[in-house]
Amino acid sequence: MSIINDPRVVEFNIRTDEMLINMGPQHPSTHGVLRLVLRTDGEVVLGAAPHIGYLHRCAEKIGENLAPRQWVPYTDRMDYLASMNMNLGWALVVEKLLQLEVPEKGRHLRVLVAELNRIASHLVAMGTYGLDLGSFTPFLYAFREREKILDLFEQVCGARLTYSYIVPGGVTGDLPQGWLQNCAQFLQELEPVVDDYHALLTSNAIFIKRTAGVGVLPGEMAVNYGCTGPVLRGSGIDQDLRRDGEPWYTSLYDGYQFAVIVQKEGHYPQDHDYPAVPAEAVLGDCWHRFYVRMLEVVQSMDIVRQALDKYAAAAGDCGTPIKLNHKLPPGEAYLETEAPKGQMGFYLVTDGSAIPWRVRARSSCFANVSVTSELCRGCLLADVPAIVGSLDIVLGEIDR
């Protein structure tokens, strides 16, 4: 049987100078079902091509058959680690189309849960990043803290991961009794633990060796590829939609004091006691992206504290969700929000009935993962999980 007909042979004309390796889709460190085809010369990666689509579930097509309120669970399952932010993005764009304003209390509640979910998402990013690099313990510490957040969310809406809580018009239910105290207590418990994370990862010599100078993404390339979120800010570009976005979104954050974590004029915001930047770290490398996320956790904690107070002080109700047969005026609306992993956009085109004509989700991770092939060129094989982990991708969002 010639080699062509032998079904066991999958590679013909095998080159002996380069090796074609397949990383994934089942792989302990590709953060989901991502397939990376690597061309390597020994340990040096000459090229990496990401192949996606293993988690495509036709969410956008399904959105053409469901009322906006019914489509909310599909947004949950996009970036399933930050469901609240996905829900928020979708709810806001529907409300923008309808020009429906949510009462003040509802706005503060939305900020509260969205920022809490940002903390949870960054904790997962941090923990799994340590796991990729061989540090098993911070993963469990991060999940221990995240467990408390998930418990809080379970008290709020009954779900631990895919909440479907923020819906167009308001939220599905108000906070239960005593929840504000529980949340405040959680923040108190989280604060000293963040220092542990810094000691185990951010300031750890081996971690710095693995991440500093690795996968350097120049600011211009980041902008060209459409990278957003911590990936963009880690390369030194000052952009955060909570401050710079559309008024329909930034009005949510009116009155909140928080700093955008980006390196300006050579240093990061000084409002807290952050660990120092090591000398080996180059702006735009994996370490800086990781650092931005760690600092954003602290900023989000600040925002949550402010939101707790504002929510308690606000009067009224949290908004009424729109009905399923609510007729959507014909038109279109697009809104991008600052999700934990980047700028998540939802585009809604309606034709006058209760069912949208087209829904489109602009995934933040989609643009972020596209830069993988550039970053992985010339690095060592062991750097590939470091780079992919630092981009913090979730395939649910990329594939939708």
Added chain:
Amino acid sequence: MAEFLVHTLSLPAPLAYLLAALIHCGFILGLVAAGAVVFIWAERKVSGRIQDRLGPTRTGGKFGWLQSPADGIKVLAKEDLIPRAADRLLFRAAPYVSFSSSFTAYLALPFADGWVAFDTNVAVFFILAVLGLEVFGVILAGYASGSKWSLFGAMREAAQVVSYEVPLGICVVIPVLLTGTMNLTTIANMQAGWCSNWLIFHDPFTFAVFWIYATCALASVNRAPFDLAEAESELVAGFMTEYSGMRWSLFFMAEYSSMLLVSCLAVILFFGGWHGPIPVFDWLGWAYPGGASSWQLTGFLANLAGCVNFITKAVIGVTVMLWIRWTLPRLRIDQVMTMCLKYCVPLAAICFIGALWWQVAGWWSPNHWLPLRPDGPGGMRETWVVAPEAACGEVARRLPWADSAPPHGAARRTLPGCGLAGPPAGWRTGSPAAARGGVQ
């Protein structure tokens, strides 16, 4: 033991030796297997506690102590999968190569005074040489698996282990230098007495060498932060990816037994072996005096306690290895090699020269503080084996120049300023087994 069998049970000599060898192997296999079982359980509990969780708690009632046997039973019952692209013979042979080399090294390791399967004057050399064979199993496994990921893991491991054998060897040579012998039993016996006699406290260079040895030992047995051959996040399981069932568990056991081995070696070379921090049995006078030839209960108990002491220290070493694994991230292969070639080797070499200098110049060391015997000086470290005095006759007879004058520049036999011309009468030289006359 063979002697015992010959004389007491009147067995023919070859059969007696064979039986003795089998019994020794049985003991060591028992130790290795039991060690692996205990360490796997300990790893899961220790890692659990470090990660703020409990680890196995249900298997076996309390503390999950039956988890390892349960895993063993599960592993035995698994399907024996050999990938289609694998080289069948090499794939099957590889785990045995690894495991047998790891196990063989224990043959030369003494657990107490005279309790050693293979008492040899080149024990250190033997152990290092046999440990180096383990990498063959890994390379075979990686190549024979027929998978590119396994190949990657094997190549990384080959480079790493072979490179780290160099600084490991230098680190090990320093206690050999200080004691003048490669016989592990002698090295341990020379550290008898208070813990200040331990070689790690001999001079600052030896102290530093211990830490370099610890790093090189970690790299040698592929433990974190040097475990990129089994890097889960990159290579699934490296060279072990295609292995399942008993074959995999042999690799696993080989890893744990290597960990215990380098830990035991460190204990003998640096921490006094079976001699405790406090010389309890010296006070009781239970230890075998030099030249004793008959079995005594007190001596046996002293040796037993020494063995327990030794294993305790080795287990502490392994626990520290576990601790480090669950704390630190992993180094990349080029960083591992940089660490070896640019840091470990030069540092080890500098410490070698430093320790040598300290020895030759005869500077004070904590080993001199509390002498081994009330009447004698502490820390007699010089080359007994060259001394042709009558008191050391047994060993001297084995040496080529024993009947003539020692070669030029014969090393001093005692430390300067201690006031003795030679070892005190009756002091043990060479191996106690030799002193007792014959292989035990």
